[in-house]
Amino acid sequence: MPKRLKVITAASEVxxxxxxxxxxxxxxxxxxxxxxxxxxxxxxxxxxxxxxxxKDVVDAGIDLVVGEAEGRLYRGKLSEDVxxxxxxxxxxxxxDGLYEAGGEAYPDNIDRFxxxxxxxxxxxxxxxxxxxxxxxxxxxxxxxxxxxxxxxGPDAPKxxxxxxxxxxxxxxxxxxxxxxxxxxxxxGLDGLEYFGLLSLLKAGIVxxxxxxxxxxxxxxxxxxxxxxxxxxGLLREHSFKLHxxxxxxxxxxxxxxSDPSIPFPYVSENLEGKARCRASFMNMAGxxxxxxxxxxxxxxRLTAQKGISLVVEAAQDMLDNLDARIAVLGTGDxxxxxxxxxxxxxxPGRMWLKLDFSASLSHLxxxxxxxxxxxxxxxxxxxxxxxxxxxxxxxxxxxxxGLNDTVRDFAGRSPDGRWDNGFKFLxxxxxxxxxxxxxxxxxxxxxxxxxxxxxxxxxMLENFSWKTSALSYYSLFLNIVKSA
Numbered sequence: 463m464p465k466r467l468k469v470i471t472a473a474s475e476v477x478x479x480x481x482x483x484x485x486x487x488x489x490x491x492x493x494x495x496x497x498x499x500x501x502x503x504x505x506x507x508x509x510x511x512x513x514x515x516x517k518d519v520v521d522a523g524i525d526l527v528v529g530e531a532e533g534r535l536y537r538g539k540l541s542e543d544v545x546x547x548x549x550x551x552x553x554x555x556x557x558d559g560l561y562e563a564g565g566e567a568y569p570d571n572i573d574r575f576x577x578x579x580x581x582x583x584x585x586x587x588x589x590x591x592x593x594x595x596x597x598x599x600x601x602x603x604x605x606x607x608x609x610x611x612x613x614x615g616p617d618a619p620k621x622x623x624x625x626x627x628x629x630x631x632x633x634x635x636x637x638x639x640x641x642x643x644x645x646x647x648x649x650g651l652d653g654l655e656y657f658g659l660l661s662l663l664k665a666g667i668v669x670x671x672x673x674x675x676x677x678x679x680x681x682x683x684x685x686x687x688x689x690x691x692x693x694x695g696l697l698r699e700h701s702f703k704l705h706x707x708x709x710x711x712x713x714x715x716x717x718x719x720s721d722p723s724i725p726f727p728y729v730s731e732n733l734e735g736k737a738r739c740r741a742s743f744m745n746m747a748g749x750x751x752x753x754x755x756x757x758x759x760x761x762x763r764l765t766a767q768k769g770i771s772l773v774v775e776a777a778q779d780m781l782d783n784l785d786a787r788i789a790v791l792g793t794g795d796x797x798x799x800x801x802x803x804x805x806x807x808x809x810p811g812r813m814w815l816k817l818d819f820s821a822s823l824s825h826l827x828x829x830x831x832x833x834x835x836x837x838x839x840x841x842x843x844x845x846x847x848x849x850x851x852x853x854x855x856x857x858x859x860x861x862x863x864g865l866n867d868t869v870r871d872f873a874g875r876s877p878d879g880r881w882d883n884g885f886k887f888l889x890x891x892x893x894x895x896x897x898x899x900x901x902x903x904x905x906x907x908x909x910x911x912x913x914x915x916x917x918x919x920x921x922m923l924e925n926f927s928w929k930t931s932a933l934s935y936y937s938l939f940l941n942i943v944k945s946a
Contacts, residue, residue: 467939468502469493470594470619472582474575474603475560476505476546479513479538482560483763484709484845485626488676489600490540491712495932497543501939504589506582508574509536509550510560519548524588526581529643533581535588547589549581565796572634575662576641579606586619594619596939601625602632605666609648612669620942622935623670625663627842628684628691629767632662657692667696672938673704676843677864681706689840707935708864709843710928711852716825718853718922723825728854730922733915736829736854743830747814749787756906757787758899759831759855761824761846764794764802764817769837769860774801775892776899781812784903788813791820791827824849831855832914833902837887837895841865847884848926854918856905857884858898868926872905872917881920 473489496503519538526533533551554574597619599607608621654660683689685697728735744751762768780786806815834850836859843864847857859865869884887898906914
């Protein structure tokens, strides 16, 4: 009988235990999809105070020592089949924020995640049963796991590294070599060195057995100077092991037919519940619901990467010339928050802003939205457009990264008979974005909204479940194990 594949996913955040963004949703969903394929799946993450306080998290009684820092293993679960191992170290993780406080990154983040990576590798043989075949490590916070695994020898688990966002390099000064604890040969130009600094993301790229990023288009983009953040040459060198696999959606969580966060459920064959969700949200937000006025929603981190500047530049014309309504949910940098607040204050009843993160409200806004805006400067995969599709909204996106892979620009029916599912623009400027918004608005009003309603219904049938993504990962894992 073939050996059952054993995979442990390492991440700095995992929903529902700790979350600041999309990484947590991936790390909380993909291991469940692995288990559905018959993989022996588990997760390992830092033991943040809030996560350790959960009733289902218990002390596993296993100590870990990394240099002068001491840790201890705790155990929780994503499901009955998928355990979560948490590494407690109050010195590093007993804090209110995961990475920052008051908008400022913790100055010892490199120390914190170097400790986590070393402790996680140390823990692999102490989790019960045989060590895993594969360690799936995510983003710069776990990049050091790749060289640490190599140092364990040829019988150690094989490292697969996932780049979720090439823009976060995990940079450290040369003085941190002692903290990282690698042999000197690992710090050269062919290793961690990055323009006089050290990059933990680069550690993951160089020393992984296989490299993955979260969409096929982004896998190509990060090999160019525009999106490579100084590592495009390195990624071209390692392109032989680079794969683009789209993230997925957990349709147990994002399902308008059963979502507890929305007041009126609905299905693709009948959008009456969606119309009622829209009316409920418009009333709550104090937005005037004029017939023919489309609702454009943005649920996002409010940062430059997410294209906030385009929304700021186009918003007044959207409100005045297109008679649109705009609703934005999120937190971010001071400039973005200030500009959006000024617009919302100047346009009561037409624009609504909430500077907060709320999972339940984000679900309601997807259900209410006619259009969901994702005008990012770059977007490795993107989840907002996938949620929009499932909730019968139409994405308006920049045609880069995973947005390009998942949204088909509306121009009638596609050659294969499927409806196109959104609106795209390429040039990162206000005019290109506004033209896409204007085209979307024209469709909204065409034939009394009949064409738009058909698109919304068809969008709900798009399938971006984790099963497809998990199968692609599984194929990679099998190839690694067979070639070991």
